[in-house]
Amino acid sequence: MVLELQKPRPIWAIMFSTHHTDIGLLYLIMSITFFFLGGALALGIRAELFLPGSQVISDSMTFNRMFTVHGTTLIFLFLLPFASAVGNYFVPIMIRYKDMAYPKLNAVAFWMIPPAGALIWLGFADFTWYATPPYSSIRAPGPAADMWIFGLKILGVSSVLGAINFIVTILKCKHPDLPLSKVPLLAWSFLTSSLIVLVAIPSFAAALVMLLTDRLGVTGFFDPARGGDPIAYQHLFWFTFHPEVYVLVIPAIGMMYEIIPRFSRKPIFSHSSGVFAFVLLSAVSFSSWAHHMYATGMSFTEKTVFMVGTLAAAPASAMHVFNFLATMWGGRLKFTTPMMWSVGGIALFFSAGAGGVANSAMPFDFITHDSYWVVGHFHLFVMGTIAFGSIAYFYYMFPYVTGRMYNEAMGKVHFIMSFVGTVMVFFTQHVLGLYGMPRRVFDYIPLPEYVVMNQIASVGAMIIGASMALWLFNMIYSASKGKEANMDDPWGLGGKYYWPHQAKNPHH
Amino acid sequence: MVVSGHSNWPEWIYVGVVIALLAYVGAEAWNVERIVEHAPAEAEVIKVIGQQWFWTFERADGTKEVGELHVKKGHPYKFEITAKDVNHAFNIHDYVILQDAIVGRTNAAWFAPDKAGEYTIQCREYCGLLHYNMRATLYVEE
Numbered sequence: 086m087v088l089e090l091q092k093p094r095p096i097w098a099i100m101f102s103t104h105h106t107d108i109g110l111l112y113l114i115m116s117i118t119f120f121f122l123g124g125a126l127a128l129g130i131r132a133e134l135f136l137p138g139s140q141v142i143s144d145s146m147t148f149n150r151m152f153t154v155h156g157t158t159l160i161f162l163f164l165l166p167f168a169s170a171v172g173n174y175f176v177p178i179m180i181r182y183k184d185m186a187y188p189k190l191n192a193v194a195f196w197m198i199p200p201a202g203a204l205i206w207l208g209f210a211d212f213t214w215y216a217t218p219p220y221s222s223i224r225a226p227g228p229a230a231d232m233w234i235f236g237l238k239i240l241g242v243s244s245v246l247g248a249i250n251f252i253v254t255i256l257k258c259k260h261p262d263l264p265l266s267k268v269p270l271l272a273w274s275f276l277t278s279s280l281i282v283l284v285a286i287p288s289f290a291a292a293l294v295m296l297l298t299d300r301l302g303v304t305g306f307f308d309p310a311r312g313g314d315p316i317a318y319q320h321l322f323w324f325t326f327h328p329e330v331y332v333l334v335i336p337a338i339g340m341m342y343e344i345i346p347r348f349s350r351k352p353i354f355s356h357s358s359g360v361f362a363f364v365l366l367s368a369v370s371f372s373s374w375a376h377h378m379y380a381t382g383m384s385f386t387e388k389t390v391f392m393v394g395t396l397a398a399a400p401a402s403a404m405h406v407f408n409f410l411a412t413m414w415g416g417r418l419k420f421t422t423p424m425m426w427s428v429g430g431i432a433l434f435f436s437a438g439a440g441g442v443a444n445s446a447m448p449f450d451f452i453t454h455d456s457y458w459v460v461g462h463f464h465l466f467v468m469g470t471i472a473f474g475s476i477a478y479f480y481y482m483f484p485y486v487t488g489r490m491y492n493e494a495m496g497k498v499h500f501i502m503s504f505v506g507t508v509m510v511f512f513t514q515h516v517l518g519l520y521g522m523p524r525r526v527f528d529y530i531p532l533p534e535y536v537v538m539n540q541i542a543s544v545g546a547m548i549i550g551a552s553m554a555l556w557l558f559n560m561i562y563s564a565s566k567g568k569e570a571n572m573d574d575p576w577g578l579g580g581k582y583y584w585p586h587q588a589k590n591p592h593h
Numbered sequence: 594m595v596v597s598g599h600s601n602w603p604e605w606i607y608v609g610v611v612i613a614l615l616a617y618v619g620a621e622a623w624n625v626e627r628i629v630e631h632a633p634a635e636a637e638v639i640k641v642i643g644q645q646w647f648w649t650f651e652r653a654d655g656t657k658e659v660g661e662l663h664v665k666k667g668h669p670y671k672f673e674i675t676a677k678d679v680n681h682a683f684n685i686h687d688y689v690i691l692q693d694a695i696v697g698r699t700n701a702a703w704f705a706p707d708k709a710g711e712y713t714i715q716c717r718e719y720c721g722l723l724h725y726n727m728r729a730t731l732y733v734e735e
């Protein structure tokens with residue numbers, strides 16, 4: 086077992102290590118640090134929107150920079166690296182290999198992220214997380230914009246290196262006795278999401294370079310005055326980032342696949358259906374990118390094609406929900422912290438999906454597009470589903486990493502507050518969108534409906550913020566002073582702990 | 594799909610129901626969109642130009658309005674929407690008009706206002722410093 090904190094090592098022994106659990110630990114610490122940084126920006130945004138007019142932020146530019154860096158941070162510096170943390174820790178163990186396939190490459194992929202994060206934070210760009218030209222190419226202030234572009238470029242390369250490593254590790258290094266069909270669903274989730282990364286990232290990588298040269302004035306790829314086309318950027322961008330949302334969600338679903346059966350004390354309802362849904366999802370994730378672009382003036386035929394492509398992605402997500410519910414059905418459920426976070430995440434996943442289906446219907450999208458509805462929609466995924474699954478897994482791996490137990494009561498309070506807060510913020514934002522409030526605004530018209538709903542959302546955000554402070558305390562306190570965990574069965578489930586529970590970590 | 598050991602028919606029924614629902618949503622959306630897309634031939638054309646951070650409206654006869662737009666109730670209008678500097682999005686939420694205003698392109702949308710009154714026109718695509726305040730007023734007159 087990996088008792089990181091019980092056998093203290095000097096910090097550089099971890100930093101310069103290439104061992105998969107050390108890299109996993111580095112990813113874990115870094116991603117959670119960025120979670121708190123990005124979350125602090127969200128609280129600033131919500132405080133500003135509590136009332137119309139200027140509240141805590143003096144000018145709109147600062148506000149614009151805050152939501153840009155907030156989104157960029159939480160997607161690229163929290164969700165993705167958190168998944169890598171879990172993958173690095175557990176994929177080699179699950180496929181029974183001593184390490185990742187390319188340990189040095191693994192360390193390189195990790196160490197690319199902190200400088201990229203520094204570029205993004207020190208630059209503090211304002212052009213939103215999708216950096217659309219011509220604004221991003223001719224108006225967005227440098228050097229912030231350029232630093233963001235370089236930061237994202239580095240993150241893209243790091244993602245691709247990580248993906249290659251996962252694919253090779255799973256396909257080539259798994260134990261010969263372990264057929265691919267029996268590989269646990271968590272490892273399958275890394276295999277499929279890594280395949281998506283390899284296919285999806287290149288188009289945005291190209292777009293970034295073109296954006297940079299446009300900014301330098303040497304090209305006009307996206308500048309109509311020079312024969313370019315700003316819409317081309319949007320296609321390149323969404324060809325990467327619609328599939329990328331599945332890169333985020335698939336590992337989180339994989340994490341829930343570890344937790345749900347264990348805390349239902351029942352095997353997974355259907356392993357093969359989970360695998361099938363992962364593979365299906367990664368294929369259809371490429372059929373829907375332009376559902377973000379209905380309002381750019383696409384033809385009726387184009388819109389129809391992308392609507393059908395979008396709807397086609399829903400059955401695979403629905404299959405996962407079914408698999409979870411069928412696993413829990415008739416099980417002896419034990420609602421300790423990891424289970425609560427997982428079940429809450431599944432409930433929010435379902436509501437988010439229903440909203441997604443609604444706004445892929447093209448006439449409806451002309452009501453919701455670029456309104457607060459969209460903000461509510463994708464946050465039910467990124468926060469409600471992906472962050473919830475990640476936090477569930479964090480609690481789940483806590484004894485494994487530290488050898489100690491977190492405080493269960495605090496974990497439960499953390500969940501309840503976050504769940505209530507998430508519903509208050511993001512369900513309300515759907516309604517705000519229906520009332521026509523645009524997203525990415527520093528101020529809004531003082532309609533009573535707008536004010537009330539913004540206040541509900543802001544209070545919800547503060548509740549989430551408070552619960553996360555409690556989490557931080559629980560993590561730090563329990564890692565050093567918590568009760569020692571019963572490593573065979575930390576939650577008293579009456580079974581064995583990790584899959585495969587006998588795994589000894591060769592490094593320690 | 595090979596199923597490990599037990600019957601999987603509830604899942605197939607469930608997937609079937611989901612697909613039926615999706616097909617219904619898709620068909621309905623296709624049908625509505627098909628009907629609302631085409632502007633009537635007699636619609637009066639209004640050229641809409643977005644730039645940082647205001648809206649200009651131009652009619653065929655050369656008259657121009659900035660920051661406000663006066664139209665007649667019951668009369669159809671077709672907007673031809675474009676932008677001068679960066680992308681914007683032309684939005685009259687109360688009449689479900691939403692089209693991006695893109696440099697170098699013209700996008701169309703149409704409506705026939707059925708209630709007199711004042712409505713908000715706003716920008717719904719991030720366009721920089723004063724994006725939040727890029728509004729105009731629509732006056733629908735009897």
Ligand code: HEM
Pocket residue numbers: 330331333334376377395396398399402438441442443444445446450453454455459462463466467
């Ligand atoms: C599986 C996890 C999902 C994630 C992580 C996710 C994430 C996102 C994100 C980040 C955006 C907005 C991007 C932006 O404008 O900043 C978005 C928009 C959208 N999503 Fe999802 N989504 C997911 C699933 C779905 C599903 C299942 C559907 C439909 C069946 C769907 C339909 C849409 C549509 C139509 C939009 C465009 C809304 C608009 O801008 O008008 N999404 N999603």
Ligand SMILES: [Cu+2]
Pocket residue numbers: 326327330373374376377
């Ligand atoms: Cu999408």
Ligand SMILES: [Cu+2]
Pocket residue numbers: 643644646680681682716717718719720724727
């Ligand atoms: Cu604008």
